[in-house]
Amino acid sequence: MIVLETKNINKHFRNPIDFHVLKDITLSIDQGEFVSIMGKSGCGKSTLLYILSTMDTDYTGELHLAGKIVSGRPQKELAIIRNEHIGFVFQFHYLLPEFSVLDNVMLPARKLGKKSYKEIKQDAYDKLELLGIKEQADKKASMLSGGQKQRVSIARALINDPAIIMGDEPTGNLDSKNSENVFNIFKELSSQQNLSLLIVTHDKDFADKTDRIIEMEDGRIIS
């Protein structure tokens, strides 16, 4: 089953001069597939990821997510789609520093509002346990180490049981031991929970271990 699919996505940066950053991107990702995107700086891989994530809407072409067309929908609907179907992990951890770890993980589910507060809390504990940081649940997010924070943000990405997890260099800011950890978590999620993952990375070792590598150069997919 195809989770994410694009047809002929093109994007231009118009400021300061017209620059054709993405050229006819067509790709698809199956359920349970662990895909990495590689390429040099400036080849457009992050730009592509933000289009796929629905946060960037300034492009032409079609984007399908979980069987539905996403392109051209209003921002408000896109926010709901992101909330429900997409989990994010960034290079920097982006937790809300004043909230506890548990609150951070719970926020997207509380926004979705499909479960009661109690159920969400239980879910959040489960996700934190899955990532081995349950004992940090009541700490403030700002008190954790970098590796722990990244695991919290993975737990947050998982809270709404999304169709796909997207990561923009999620290990880019971590040491090798923590990188290894994060990779193993992703691998487990993909193989055991049949979750799709799309990770932009610079790290050749990381990419080599994924199911498929999409390589980009000058705004095109080359392999």
Place this chain on the structure above:
Amino acid sequence: MTNYRVIFDITWTHLHTRLKQTSVAALGVTFGIGTFIIMMGFMTGLNGLLDGLVLDRTPHVHIYNEIKPTEVQPIQLDDAFVGDFNIIRNVKPKESLVRIHNALPLISELKKDKRVRGVTAQATARVFYVAGSIELNGIVNGIDVMDQVKLFNFGDYIIEGSGESLLKRTNGILLGAGVAKKMSLSVDDKINVSTPNGGVFPLKIVGIYQSGLAEVDNVQSYVNVKTAQQLLGEGSNYISDINVKLYDMGLAPEMAKELTKSFDLTAIDIQTANAQFETGTSIRNLITYAVSITLLIVAGFGIYNILNMLIYEKMNDIAILKATGFSGSDVKKIFVSQAIIIGFIGGLLGLILGFIGTVLIDHAPFETEAMPTIKTYPIDYNPLFYIVGITFAMISTFLAGYLPARKAEKIDPVEIIRGQ
């Protein structure tokens, strides 16, 4: 789809984790609203006091006989001279009685009028206060003291003795403070009063009257109507002035015109008699409102600034909220509700501060010659000020929060996430 609990939790966490900034913003509102309440209470109280001074002295409609020339001269009535250019030189005032013709029926007629709150009748006599060989000019007003107390707060101006004692003694007098001082007289002393007809009447001082205007206090005294009529050697239907108090002061000019026309008397309304009265009040109100609104606007700018800074600090948070599925309007709600909470708490504290401030002023000593019974500053505790205050606090903080919040709504998360 908005889950308000989540929005509120985020709002609340933002507020209480930066208590210092929140408090500073709220304090701005508190001082703004507090000062508004104090200013309004104090200024309106003072206005009320000053208006009271005028209203206690000036009836809404004053009816008397004015000495003036006849407006229509006989020549104008003669058909033979119609169309001619008639000039009459040296027109003299018509001889007329000081007393109001048929005063008693007129009074009972006025009392029946629905617009009228009360009517007092006066008989004024010109006299001399006699002290040995010295005679001081004076005016003795015969009044119904109870009516005067009820309608014109007469009791407030009696600094010694009491108005009621006038009722017990037919020959009692409430002596003007200036006269009393000049003649070294006090309550229970006797004073001789001589009238233009040559009679000398001994009167007993039952109280001292002080209006605060030296001109008045040096001349004017009060007795019962009957006593005044006796001084004048007139009967009980001798009334020289009728003072009318209405329920609605605004009707006075209309009523004065009516009375002048139907009774052939001079009736003067308060607006004509005291033109500066309303001007002063409205200008003082204008100043009060202008200053208060300026204060509140300054408080609003404070909130605007603090929220603006907060939003810059919270760029990352905003980006992550948007990335995880919060819409722009959710983010806007978070910041607008922060502003509203700051406005509400600050405003409420402001009302309390304002109340305490006005109570303190209310107890601060304030002595004035003009109002002998006033011992502290006047304060108006009108609940309307509190309603206006909190409403304005909410509106101004909402606006101050809305502008930065709209900026947060429009922040592009991609720009911030990629910018790192």
